[in-house]
Amino acid sequence: MPRKLQPSRKKFTRFTSKLPFQFGLPNVSPALTQTSDNSPIYFTRTTSLLRQQVLANATGVKIKSDTFHPQVLPRDSWAEIDFSQSAILFLIPDDALGDCVGMTLFLKALKLRYPNVKIGVLNSGSASDVFALIPDIEVFQLFISSRQLARFDHVVDLSEMEGWQNIATMPVNPEEALCEAFGIYACPLAVRNVVAKPRMKIGIVPMASSPLRTLPPALIRSITELLSQHDADITIVLNAYQGVMKAYKAALGSLSDKNIRVLDGFRTIGELVRFVEQQDYVVVADSGPAHITKLFQTPGIGIYSSASAKTLQGRHTNLQNWQSGFSGPYCNAPCGLAKLRATADGKVGCMGSLNLPVEALSELPQEHDPKLAALLVTDHPVPCVGTLNDDTPEILNLIQRDLGLSR
Known part of the structure; x- marks a missing residue:
């Protein structure tokens, strides 16, 4: 019938x-x-x-x-x-x-x-x-x-x-x-296998589509400097399709080690997918590449700010997760926002950056503000992202333990 x-x-x-x-x-x-x-x-x-x-x-x-x-x-x-x-x-x-x-x-x-x-x-x-x-x-x-x-x-x-x-x-x-x-079962997963070895390939993907989820440049510099001490081939992948890429790259500064390369991004998503598949270990923001690791169970660490690592990673344990612990008068991480919001009079940000309750941020921004976006991913991150800079020593320790490295 x-x-x-x-x-x-x-x-x-x-x-x-x-x-x-x-x-x-x-x-x-x-x-x-x-x-x-x-x-x-x-x-x-x-x-x-x-x-x-x-x-x-x-x-x-x-x-x-x-x-x-x-x-x-x-x-x-x-x-x-x-x-x-x-x-x-x-x-x-x-x-x-x-x-x-x-x-x-x-x-x-x-x-x-x-x-x-x-x-x-x-x-x-x-x-x-x-x-x-x-x-x-x-x-x-x-x-x-x-x-x-x-x-x-x-x-x-x-x-x-x-x-x-x-x-x-x-x-x-x-x-x-x-x-x-x-009403179906999820597909089986491969076993996560972290193996530290000479010349291992480590991919670092710090940029997300929103300043709420892009990792601080200072944190990425510290992670890169740590990993460069252990004979790894490190690739930092930015995103040329995002308008803040140049500002982020400038804030990242010069990374002089011969085993470090910085890419502006890939031409196609297919190239990004192949990159994630080929890495021995990754350090990723709450972004598409963090999810792409699920397809291959690529091991690494996912660093989360406004979104819940537990929710987004679900049953996938290939990434060790670090969750921002920011707590303020109007929000606690993870607040659940995926994108910036706007007030009725046009102020753009989040509860923590604007010191407003979530009820006052009922709209998505109507226009893109390149200067504000660049500022939020460089000098003035939203609080849950800024807190990650304070967490740097513990994040470095987590990576060391996961890879079995010693400083």
Whole structure:
């Protein structure tokens, strides 16, 4: 008996094109570039970069609707269906790396439960290289054609996942939430194995997409100086796609050891994924690379400020976790904020930096302020990040113990 479907939460754009076209994001591997297939209609998420920056001015393109809602399986039916011989298209609500790593781990578990299931992901955006790690998956990074859509038996909107609507203020673990929602077991994990050895590869990734989660440059200098004393090849990876990278690099200062290199970043997420896989040990902020370590169980230390290490790492123990212990009159770490917030009169920060209760910070900033962002990741970090500088000796001791090093 057919199941009753419901409209997706996310709105999609329906468009046509008189001319052949192809699109791919600059930070996604070229192999995942998409090409039109002469279908009568195409679909993309209304908030996608394709819709916002390309379609309105593309030659031969006609927008049919910006308010299309695909019919999807209701959340309460996910655990009831036998997907053994099914083809499922998953609507990806956002391309944040950490969330998409969790979704990828869930999809791996789904493949273990239903070996013959066919999986597609739509609007995977910048995280497309992460999803492509799953064998035989179809990755539609920016759009899908009506012919391609017709091949799928079911469509699932992953924004129906528990906790998704509040993810900006209280992070969730998508892997655990989705495995529970579908009634399946999580995939097995490799054993964490820390081996200190000559010329071991150590990757340090200190920058996150928010100043609330980017590690202080002084702390990174201290960690790098410690590790450079122990015959390691150290790579510090910044993020050229973030507007504060140059300011952060200047604050980091000169690191003269011949075994230390500083990269402005990688061209694609696929290159970042391969880097994390190749490292013997990592030091990471609460950022996409911290979650990427879960895919390979890369050992290391994760340093957390506003978000809960316990929540974000979940069952994964490959990273030793350090949690900021900041406590102030208006907040205690981890407060749960993933991004900066704004007051009604436009002040941008967090509870600790603005000395305001969370109720006064009900909005996301409407405009990006490059000067403020640079200041927050260099000279004036938010309190829970600044506290990490005070924790430097204990963090260094934790790394030493984990690697079996002596000073």
